[in-house]
Amino acid sequence: MKRTSTLILLTLLLIGCSKAPIVNEEPNPTPPVEEPEVEVFRSVFSGEVIEEGAMYKPLSVIIENSAAARPHSGLSEADIVYEFTVDGFQITRFLAIFNSSVPNKIGPVRSGRIPFIEIAKQWMLPFVHYGAAETGQGDAYSIIRNTRWPIRFDGVSGLNHSYFYRDTTRRAPHNAYFRGFDALAKVEEMDVKEHFAFDEASNIEGDVVSKVSFRYSGQLINSYEYDRTSGKYDRFINGSPMLDLNNGNKITVKNVLVIHAPHRSAEVHNYALIDFRGEGKAEFFIEGKHEVGVWKNENNLIQFYKESGEEIVLLPGNTWIQVVHEDVKITVSE
Numbered sequence: 147m148k149r150t151s152t153l154i155l156l157t158l159l160l161i162g163c164s165k166a167p168i169v170n171e172e173p174n175p176t177p178p179v180e181e182p183e184v185e186v187f188r189s190v191f192s193g194e195v196i197e198e199g200a201m202y203k204p205l206s207v208i209i210e211n212s213a214a215a216r217p218h219s220g221l222s223e224a225d226i227v228y229e230f231t232v233d234g235f236q237i238t239r240f241l242a243i244f245n246s247s248v249p250n251k252i253g254p255v256r257s258g259r260i261p262f263i264e265i266a267k268q269w270m271l272p273f274v275h276y277g278a279a280e281t282g283q284g285d286a287y288s289i290i291r292n293t294r295w296p297i298r299f300d301g302v303s304g305l306n307h308s309y310f311y312r313d314t315t316r317r318a319p320h321n322a323y324f325r326g327f328d329a330l331a332k333v334e335e336m337d338v339k340e341h342f343a344f345d346e347a348s349n350i351e352g353d354v355v356s357k358v359s360f361r362y363s364g365q366l367i368n369s370y371e372y373d374r375t376s377g378k379y380d381r382f383i384n385g386s387p388m389l390d391l392n393n394g395n396k397i398t399v400k401n402v403l404v405i406h407a408p409h410r411s412a413e414v415h416n417y418a419l420i421d422f423r424g425e426g427k428a429e430f431f432i433e434g435k436h437e438v439g440v441w442k443n444e445n446n447l448i449q450f451y452k453e454s455g456e457e458i459v460l461l462p463g464n465t466w467i468q469v470v471h472e473d474v475k476i477t478v479s480e
Contacts, residue, residue, distance in 0.1 A: 185198075187199075187200070188344050188462070189202075189225075189245065189246065189344075190202075190338050190339070190340045190341060190342070191204065191225035191226060191243060191245040191246065191338075192225045192245070192246050192344075192462060192463060192464065193342070193344025193345075193460060193461065193462035193463065194246065194462050194463075195462075201335035201336060201337060202245050202335065202336055202337070202338050203245070203248075203330050203333045203334075203335055203336070204225075204243060204244060204245035204271045204272065204333075204336075204338065205243070205244045205245075205248060205252075205271065205272050205274055205326055205329065205330075205333070206241060206242070206243050206244075206266050206269060206271040206272065206273050206274065207241070207242050207243075207244065207252050207253075207255060207274040207275075207324060207326070208239060208240070208241055208242075208255060208256055208257070208258055208262055208274065208275045208276070209221065209239060209240040209241075209242050209252070209253060209254065209255060209256065210239055210240075210253075210254045210255070210256040210320060211229070211237060211238045211239050211240055211366075212237050212320065213365070214316070214317070214320040215253075215254045215256075215320050216383065216388075217388075217389040217390065217391040218253070218254070218388075218390065218391060219249070219251045219252060219253050219254075219323065219390065219391045219392045220242070220244070220249040220251060220252035220253070220326065220390065220392055221240070221242060221388075221390055221397055222390035222392070222393065222395045222396075222397050222398075223244060223246070223247040223248070223249050223390075223392075224242040224243060224244050224464060225243055225244065225245050225246050225464055225465070226242070226243040226464065226465050226466075226467070227240050227241070227242045227243070227464070227465075227466045227467070228240065228241040228242075228262075228265055228466075228467045228469060229368070229466065229467070229468050229469060230259070230261050230262060230418065230420070230469050231362060231409065231418045231469070231470075231471060231474075232259055232417075232418055233259075233415045233416055233417055233418065234415070234416045235362075235363065235409075235411065235416065235418060235471075235473075236362075236363040236364075236365050236366070237362075237363070237365060237366055238362055238366060239256060239259070239262070241262045241265055241266060243269065243271065244326060248326045248327050248330060249326055249327060249392055250325050250326055250327040250328060251323050251324075251325070251326075251392055252274075252323065252324045252325075252326045253313075253322060253323035253324055254316070254319075254320050254321060254322055254323060255274060255275065255276045255301060255310065255322045255323065255324050256275075256276055256319070256322070257275060257276050257277040257278045257279060257286075257302070258275040258277070258278035258279070258286045258287070258290055259278070259279055259284070259286050259417060259418070260279075260284060260285075260286045260289065260417070260419055260420075261418065261419065261420040261422075261469070262286070263278075263286050263289050263290055263293070264420075264422055265422075265448075267293060267446070268341075268446055268447055268448065269338070269341070270295070270296065271295075271296065271336075271338070272295065272296050272297045272298070272299070272329075272333050273290070273295045273297075273298045273299070274298075274299040274324055274326075274329075275290070275298075275299070275300060275301075276300070276301040276302055276310070276319075276322050277300065277301070277302030277303070278290055278302075279415070279417055281413045281414075281415065281417075282412065282413050283412035283413055283417070283419065284412050284413045284415065284417030284419070296333070296334065296336060297332060297333060297334075299324065299329060301322055301324075306329070306332060309324055309325045309326075309328055309329040309332075310322055310323065310324055310325075311323055311325070339447075341447065341448075341449070342449075342450070342458075342460050342465070343457050343458065343459045343460065344459065344460050344461070344462055345459050345460075345461075346461070346462070347459070347461075348432045348433055348435075348458075348459050348460065348461050349452070349456065349458065349459045350430055350432045350433060350435045350437050350458070350459075351435070351437060352430070352435045352436045352437030352438070353435065353436050353437075353480075354434055354435060354436075354480060355372070355431065355434065355435065355436035355478045355479065355480060356371065356372045356434060356479065356480055357369060357370065357371045357372070357478070357479045358370050358402070358431055358436070358476065358477065358478045358479075359476070359477045360468055360470060360474055360475075360476055361474060361475040361476075361477070362470075362474055366383070366384065367383075367384055367385070368381070368382070368383055368468070369381070369382045369385075370382070370399060370402050370431065370466075372431075372433075372434040373398075374434060376398065377400070377433065377461075378398040378399060378400055378463070379398065379399045379400075379402055379431065380396055380397075380398055381396070381397040381398065381399055381466070398464075399463075399464055399465070399466045400432075400460075400461050400462070400463025400464050400465065401430075401431075401432050401460045401461060401463065401464070401465040401466070402430070402431035402432070402465075402466055402467075402468070403428065403429070403430055403431075403450060403458075403465060403466070403467045403468070404428060404429035404430070404431075404467070404468045404469075404470060404476070405422075405426065405428055405441050405448070405467060405468070405469045405470070406426050406427040406428065406429075406470055406471075406472075407420050407421055407422055407426050407469060407470075407471070408420070408421040408426075408471070408472075409421075409471035409472075418471075420469060420471075422443050422448060423443055424442075424443060425440050425441060425442040425443065426440065426441055427439075427440065427441075428440050428441040428450050428451075429476075430450065430458055432460065432461060433461065436478055437452065438453065439451050439452045439453050439458060440453065
């Protein structure tokens with residue numbers, strides 16, 4: 147009995163002195179590897195992603211917008227379009243900038259006015275026009291001729307005029323067109339400074355607005371209606387969809403900007419002269435939202451800011467800029 151008890155005691159002692167069971171602990175987790183930030187290069191015209199160091203072959207074209215000029219050709223392919231009041235303050239014309247896609251029928255092309263030239267000079271792109279005003283305070287031709295454009299196409303003076311033609315289905319002067327794609331053979335690749343900030347998300351934080359209209363006169367009411375499915379604005383003129391005669395497509399717009407600027411008339415033709423100096427009120431319509439901010443002419447370059455001073459960020463796509471005076475009635479609706 148004694149021996150058995152001793153064995154039992156020894157066994158218990160051995161068990162008590164044995165090592166504790168090993169617990170398999172998880173190894174220290176490897177810290178996540180931070181991906182290097184990839185720099186994205188975007189087109190200065192559309193904000194679309196491009197290769198580093200990519201060059202441009204753009205055109206800036208003055209296009210008529212009277213009733214006899216509609217439907218237009220090529221505007222659905224423009225990256226940027228400015229709309230200005232012209233002679234008599236009843237109708238408008240466009241300064242359209244093409245780069246991403248350049249159609250071979252653009253127009254009707256019309257003559258230049260000083261506000262167009264002032265904006266075109268901010269871009270300094272190949273410039274296309276059909277003559278220009280030459281009277282007194284409205285003398286745009288002198289400014290055009292004294293500007294060192296990369297290249298100029300003028301259907302009146304004969305400068306590179308072979309790319310212009312008349313469409314016999316329309317009456318003059320509403321039938322001058324430009325072979326844009328063919329003309330690129332004369333355009334050298336160029337670098338262009340940035341005018342807008344682009345990103346995949348905008349910083350617009352304003353009210354939700356589905357429609358905005360601009361009543362330039364009793365003859366002309368432009369409007370934009372936001373389509374949430376496409377994420378673009380459908381453009382209308384006097385209540386009818388704005389169409390491109392080249393392809394039958396509706397004009398749709400990704401970003402709509404508004405420049406409020408002082409206007410005055412000059413000479414017997416009542417040329418519209420616009421003061422782009424300094425700064426003024428601006429409005430932004432992006433992604434169905436509306437925000438009021440400011441435009442500033444800094445070093446001869448108009449840029450757009452929120453009231454806080456932060457630069458407006460546009461979405462990749464096309465941009466239309468409405469230049470308006472105090473008598474243009476703007477109506478917004480949810």
